[in-house]
Amino acid sequence: MSSFSILKSPPKPLFFVSNQLEKQFPASDLHVSQFINGQQFHKPSISKPFASTSSSINNKPITAITATQKIDKPLSSSSLMLSSVSEENLAFPIMVNGCTGKMGKAIIEAGVSAGLQVVPVSFGSESKSGQIVEVGVKEIHIYGPTRRENILTSLLNENPNMIVIDFTVPAAVNANAELYSKVGVPFVMGTTGGDREMLYNTVEDSKGYAVISPQMGKQVVAFIAAMDIMAEQFPGAFFGYSLEVIESHQASKLDPSGTAKDVIKCFQKLGISYELDQMQQIRNPEQQLEMVGVPEEHLQGHAFHVYHLTSPDKTVSFEFQHNVCGTSIYAEGAIDAAIFLAKKVQSKADRCIYSMIDVLREGNMR
Numbered sequence: 439m440s441s442f443s444i445l446k447s448p449p450k451p452l453f454f455v456s457n458q459l460e461k462q463f464p465a466s467d468l469h470v471s472q473f474i475n476g477q478q479f480h481k482p483s484i485s486k487p488f489a490s491t492s493s494s495i496n497n498k499p500i501t502a503i504t505a506t507q508k509i510d511k512p513l514s515s516s517s518l519m520l521s522s523v524s525e526e527n528l529a530f531p532i533m534v535n536g537c538t539g540k541m542g543k544a545i546i547e548a549g550v551s552a553g554l555q556v557v558p559v560s561f562g563s564e565s566k567s568g569q570i571v572e573v574g575v576k577e578i579h580i581y582g583p584t585r586r587e588n589i590l591t592s593l594l595n596e597n598p599n600m601i602v603i604d605f606t607v608p609a610a611v612n613a614n615a616e617l618y619s620k621v622g623v624p625f626v627m628g629t630t631g632g633d634r635e636m637l638y639n640t641v642e643d644s645k646g647y648a649v650i651s652p653q654m655g656k657q658v659v660a661f662i663a664a665m666d667i668m669a670e671q672f673p674g675a676f677f678g679y680s681l682e683v684i685e686s687h688q689a690s691k692l693d694p695s696g697t698a699k700d701v702i703k704c705f706q707k708l709g710i711s712y713e714l715d716q717m718q719q720i721r722n723p724e725q726q727l728e729m730v731g732v733p734e735e736h737l738q739g740h741a742f743h744v745y746h747l748t749s750p751d752k753t754v755s756f757e758f759q760h761n762v763c764g765t766s767i768y769a770e771g772a773i774d775a776a777i778f779l780a781k782k783v784q785s786k787a788d789r790c791i792y793s794m795i796d797v798l799r800e801g802n803m804r
């Protein structure tokens with residue numbers, strides 16, 4: 439049984455950004471952005487040193503973000519499900535990198551709903567460096583690519599149980615993983631792309647802990663696991679079949695679907711000859727509306743996949759689809775992955791690298 443401890447006492451702030459960190463890494467010329475109902479609003483920029491225990495913006499303290507603070511939006515059905523664990527007051531903070539992005543915001547909301555605490559510091563792109571982002575009532579200070587090692591080391595010293603959740607961009611995957619591994623902070627890597635082999639090698643060499651998965655949606659992960667089991671048990675079962683794969687994502691997605699790549703690996707084991715560059719990627723909103731049937735309100739955030747198999751004589755066909763609108767399915771899965779990882783770290787598990795299938799197998803589903 440895991441020795442992971444669950445606090446029963448009332449929630450207490452578990453971390454603070456110290457004056458020392460503030461002095462070391464002042465973030466001058468901070469900008470405040472606010473997200474309301476998914477829309478970003480910019481307030482006039484202000485010159486402000488990095489968060490201190492006594493400083494405030496608009497009279498709001500910015501030193502620590504605790505699970506006791508409320509998100510000022512109605513609870514969705516999914517967040518109601520997550521709120522059932524908030525009473526357990528899970529005792530580790532999360533650092534969410536890429537927090538100005540769609541997933542970053544969703545992770546913060548899901549994490550707070552689950553009773554986790556969010557470190558008020560996030561690594562972002564150069565262009566977002568120096569901004570303060572408000573997500574609900576949370577204020578998160580964004581740091582660009584410089585001085586990250588020192589900042590992360592200081593944060594980890596102050597929050598020794600911290601887990602990083604990374605939903606950034608494919609180009610940042612390897613550098614970020616190297617940084618987390620070097621500093622020794624466990625991480626959940628939800629970001630797709632980059633050099634995946636190098637990613638695994640980096641974590642393995644450092645003997646650090648990580649959950650890595652291009653797909654955190656638990657039901658989609660269960661589908662991939664089922665395909666993998668079929669491929670293991672019946673290799674070559676679809677030999678000679680032809681495969682057509684179409685995936686559609688919001689136009690801002692920078693890479694091909696990482697999920698489809700994993701599913702295609704299963705089809706290859708099942709005997710189908712298919713190259714990744716045959717996959718059809720749809721990023722054009724007009725096509726998404728007309729061809730794919732994406733609801734208009736989800737053009738900015740969806741992941742639709744269809745895999746069509748046809749027998750050599752064309753008398754038999756199979757079709758698999760998984761269509762996701764929005765981000766909540768991934769955010770909930772990523773929080774489950776962080777909780778799973780915290781338990782592995784706490785119990786000093788021998789194995790260090792995990793997938794979402796491991797998270798599902800251990801039944802860490804709330």
Ligand SMILES: NC(=O)c1ccc[n+]([C@@H]2O[C@H](COP(=O)([O-])OP(=O)(O)OC[C@H]3O[C@@H](n4cnc5c(N)ncnc54)[C@H](O)[C@@H]3O)[C@@H](O)[C@H]2O)c1
Pocket residue numbers: 535536537538539540541542561562563564566583605606607608610627628629630631651652653654655690691768
């Ligand atoms: N594993 C999953 O289940 C899952 C689900 C959804 C999205 N994703 C992946 O997560 C990633 C992010 O998706 P999104 O929809 O939130 O994208 P997004 O474009 O909305 O957000 C990306 C964020 O990364 C930040 N960023 C850019 N460069 C950075 C850098 N060098 N360091 C740190 N941050 C940087 C951006 O400022 C932005 O805040 C993508 O790779 C996407 O494919 C994975």
Ligand SMILES: O=C(O)C1=N[C@H](C(=O)O)CCC1
Pocket residue numbers: 630652653654687688691694695696697698740741
């Ligand atoms: O929206 C995205 O980007 C997604 N990326 C992942 C992938 O590439 O498979 C998971 C689905 C959403």
